[in-house]
Amino acid sequence: MNIDRMAVQNSIFYWMQRTVKEKGCIATTGQVAIGSTRGIVRQDNQDRAAVVTFYPSDKLSETVNVAVLCDGIGGLQDGANAAALAISAFVSQLVGLSDDNLKGQLSFAANKANGEVFAKYKGRGGCTLSAVSITKAGPVEIVNYGDSRVYLQNGNGLVQLSTDDTLDGQLAKMDRHVGVSLPEFKHLVQFIGMEGEIDTSSIDINKIKDGDQILIVSDGVYGVEFQFMEKILLNSNSAESSIKKLLLLSEWVGGVDNATAIILPAFSFIDEYESIPHGMFEITTWSSGCFFSIVEMNKQHFVSTPNVYVAADLHNPADKMKMSQKAKRKRITKNKQKLSGPEEQTKSKGEVSQLKIEFNDGEVD
Structure with missing residues (x-):
């Protein structure tokens, strides 16, 4: 299928340019929920997130569902626009592709986003990028760049799947602890918008079950105590309720940063999109508020x-x-x-x- 990726990218980029309302917005469809709030301290919201559903070009392939979150780096130029550009470039590279080797395609799309953000800002602007792809056949694939996070919530509680691209995160991954925490340890060692290729390592989830939930959050959400996040997810009766509580909690503890969260079930919502005709593709994108x-x-x-x-x-x-x-x-x-x-x-x-x-x-x- 000959797909005009630039048309798709421009459409998504344009949509991501809208201003998120001050009090925050939440959009839901079925068991999927996505929400974002500016917080109390910040003057603008530089988080961007979307849940995308599309039918691949291969007639034998299945519906692909991708959730992606980008957090613009506040200390750099145009964090919000960098995040919008990253999401639009990332998604436009995925549409029309086969569901075969989604891990490689996610990494390729992330590097494409990295290249476009660097080409525009020359290292003076950037963002994080956390993305999860889900198909009915599985497995769930994850890529993560920066310090936004991906969690799995199941019957055993809440587990962090991603590793922060900070010195703290990399030391923890290697099970090394220096016994001291310095501000420099929180600085990003990798993000979208760097020169050259980014590390394309990804994360597989092979034991995920129907009924489990995936949570993607910016640092404005997970900045609260882990136990509070876990209790909210375990004791809420819907994804929308969980999102509302997470965003409110981020403000109750000071609201010092933008806060954005996506919750999606592992597999059960995919059946809604099995009727898309072959020979065309459809992208349905949810973002905070609409x-x-x-x-x-x-x-x-x-x-x-x-x-x-x-x-x-x-x-x-x-x-x-x-x-x-x-x-x-x-x-x-x-x-x-x-x-x-x-x-x-x-x-x-x-x-x-x-x-x-x-x-x-x-x-x-």
């Missing part, structure tokens, strides 16, 4: 003149207002786009891919 859906049908011929979006300047207040107004529309159908994304897309007349994007407002707490 979701959008991209449907691309390969090689569709258009008779009408395509709608064109003029590239917006994110630093221009007038353009910001226009983008905010567009984001409030319930449905936007686009035959052709020209967006303020990572790169302006161009297409020749004739056979082009159709992008259909749906916006739906979510609940605000």
Whole structure:
């Protein structure tokens, strides 16, 4: 299938540019929940996260579900935009691929995101990236760069699966302890936006069972005591309830950082997406507060003149207002786009891919 990845990337990047409301937003669908809050101290929210479902190009493959979270590095330039760029580049590299060797594809997509963020910011901007892919056949695959975290919650409690890319995290991984904790030990040794290739090591989960849950969080969530996080997850009756409590807890203890969390069940929600027709792909993306859906049908011929979006300047207040107004529309159908994304897309007349994007407002707490 010939997929216009740049169109997909631009669409997701544009969507990720919206402003998350101050009090925080939560979006849910079935047993999946995703939420984010700015916190009390920070002036903006530099966390970005999404849950993406798409049908691969291989007719024999299964629906692939990917949850990804990026936390913009506050001390560097444009953390929020770096996180949006990383997610859009990461997801656009995965759509249309086979579910075979997802581990390698996740690592490839992460390196693609790393390259694009570095190309834009030259090391002056970056973010973390934590991603989990789930298919019905398994196994669950994880990649993690930076200090956002991935946990597994099952009948035995809450277990951290990822390793922080900090000196503290690497020493703990090697079971070495120096007996002292210095601020420098918390500095990132790897993140998205570095020059060259990033370490492509990933994590397999072979013993995950239906009924288990995956939790992905930024450091604004896990900055609280581990036992409180665990008790919230074990004693909440829904993913949405867990997310609300985790975000509230992060504010109750000071709200010094942005806090974002994703909860998704291991396998049970996948059945909802088994009816997508072959010969097309669908991406349904949930993000804090709302979701959008991209449907691309390969090689569709258009008779009408395509709608064109003029590239917006994110630093221009007038353009910001226009983008905010567009984001409030319930449905936007686009035959052709020209967006303020990572790169302006161009297409020749004739056979082009159709992008259909749906916006739906979510609940605000």
